[in-house]
Amino acid sequence: MTSAKSVTVRSATEQDRPAIVGLQETGFGMRYGADEQGLQHELWPVERALVAVDNGRVVGHTTDITMTVTVPGQRTVRAAGVSGVAVSPTHRRRGILRELYTAQHARTEADGLPLTIFTASEATIYGRFGYDPTILDTAIAIDRRRAEFRPTTPDPGGVELASLAEAAPHIREVYDRWQRQVPGAQARPEEKWALVFADVERHRAAATSLFVLVHPDGYALYRRRYADNRSVVAVSELRAATPEAHPALWRVLLGMDLVDTIEAEIADDDPLPYLLTDSRAARVIRRGDSLWARVMDVPAALTARTYRHDVDTVVAVHDPFRSAGGRFALRVRDGVAECEPTTRPADLAFDINVLGALYFGAHRAGRLAAAHRISVEDTAALRAVDEAFTTDRAPELGWFF
Ligand SMILES: CC(C)(COP(=O)(O)OP(=O)(O)OC[C@H]1O[C@@H](n2cnc3c(N)ncnc32)[C@H](O)[C@@H]1OP(=O)(O)O)[C@@H](O)C(=O)NCCC(=O)NCCS
Structure with a gap:
């Protein structure tokens, strides 16, 4: 057995790419498709990655990019967005994550970034490094046939179907407007937009490619899937940059024929449940945390x-x-x-x-x-x-x- 002492932490190079990909696939139990790998490499430049090496083998990895995040008051803060943290199952619980994090956080301090953020696989790992859940999220499933709008709910219209390719500039423009209003929301870099618009196979799971609804001040991206004889609309992203866009998009989604259930993630102050006559039509199916933060x-x-x-x-x-x-x-x-x-x-x-x-x-x-x-x-x-x-x-x- 190898102790953490025989393991060295260093910056990664292009030659480490295959080992890093293998480590993440092993750690997270998935395979990147050929349509995705290059795009992920663009988003997470190898120069930012740190690897733990034992006897010439890469056995641990972490990386980050600098993100611009909206904070209360519609200001921004620069934060290290950490991702891809994985240690080989052959080398777990020997302090390798701790060594990687010590090196990575020293670099973040040297870079003068006031905050570090990530999405966490498990809630029990990161408290010891000074992190706490900072944004909560709620996944709901709406029984479409029970979902009726209250008479007071506006019906502003203005929603159109579009293809992902034709809607791309509009989606980016609306996201940017929305992101500047909402605490916690990060600016989306060019490389991440490329991944969204590539609509890669792995993100589809057992569902279709993306369908798109556009409104002058909003958009919804969703997939369709059939499970247990039920037809589901799974909303992957709905952004409303004005109060009008929100009911306009939801009226189209909840009005779809041949749909039993609509799944979506909503913020804690989303007015959607209050727009419906039957408040139980929208059922919470998961309550969790979406972002963790540490003040540096x-x-x-x-x-x-x-x-x-x-x-x-x-x-x-x-x-x-x-x-x-x-x-x-x-x-x-x-x-x-x-x-x-x-x-x-x-x-x-x-x-x-x-x-x-x-x-x-x-x-x-x-x-x-x-x-x-x-x-x-x-x-x-x-x-x-x-x-x-x-x-x-x-x-x-x-x-x-
Ligand atoms: C999570 C993971 C990176 C931990 O790596 P590791 O090298 O085994 O972690 P370390 O040995 O450095 O552990 C550091 C500390 O965290 C604790 N810890 C590590 N993994 C833990 C877990 N899954 N649950 C609770 N505590 C954990 C250790 O007990 C240790 O505590 P201590 O230093 O206070 O005594 C590794 O198990 C892994 O790759 N898991 C699968 C992928 C994953 O979940 N990645 C995280 C993505 S956010």
Whole structure:
């Protein structure tokens, strides 16, 4: 058996590509199709990858790209978006992920990025590295035959069918408008758009290629599949950049003949269930987290977003993985924050994970305190922080990675 000590971590080269692909296919239990591999390589440049090597063999991998993410206040923050983390099943639980993450996070710190984000395969791995779930998602299944709109639901129309190729420029334009409004949503790089429009075989699972609905301020991408004698519309992405586009697109989706069920993922503040006369027609089939975050630089991250309440407090942040913790004075006036190290005593104390949880507004400080994740010296400070981190709009993941 090999210990982590015999394993070295280094930057990857083009020659490592086949081993990295093999490692990810083994780790995630899938095969990349020939239509996808080149596009994935464009999105995740090999120069950004780190590999763990044992005796000349690649046995671990992680990579990241810098993403631009909308934060509360319709501002942006630059974040390291981590992906493709896998360790060979022959080398698990010997500290290889820890070695890879130590090197990767040192690089993120050196790059001066205030935040690190990813989508997690399991919820039990990343807390130790200072991460917490930061965006929640809800998958619903709508029984189409029970779904009737309330008489108050607008019927703005304006939706057309389109092919993916002809709708591509419109989809990009609407996504960009939507993304700038929504906390947590990332700008989509050119290479990711190429993957979306290639509509690769692996993403179809047992469903059709993408169908497209367009509205001047929105679009819906969906697939059709038949399972257990039921006909399903699986919405893979619906973006409405204005309040009018939302009911317009849903009226077409819920009006489709020969469809039993519509599946979609919705944000916590999506008005859809309230548009229907039968509130049970939309059933929650999965509640989960879509994005995890770790604050890398407390003052830089906390001053990047805006707030809904004035705050004047000192927080003690504990960071056992890196050394981003310390005591910080946080002062918010009219939404704008100042944050700097201080020696004053702390009103609130917590692990750095808590800042990741609070960052986009999905979780409330009061609830985390009730769960003993925040130690409270001053309840007024907790109330102010609780109010301040909430957002007008629920955060949403822009695109999965
Ligand atoms: C998850 C994975 C990368 C872990 O790699 P690894 O080299 O075995 O992890 P390490 O030995 O470095 O473990 C680091 C720490 O995480 C813990 N850990 C690792 N995997 C864990 C898991 N699946 N569940 C809970 N804890 C886990 C270890 O116990 C260790 O804890 P400690 O350092 O606090 O004592 C690896 O199991 C894997 O490739 N899994 C399949 C693909 C996958 O899920 N990738 C993650 C994508 S987000």
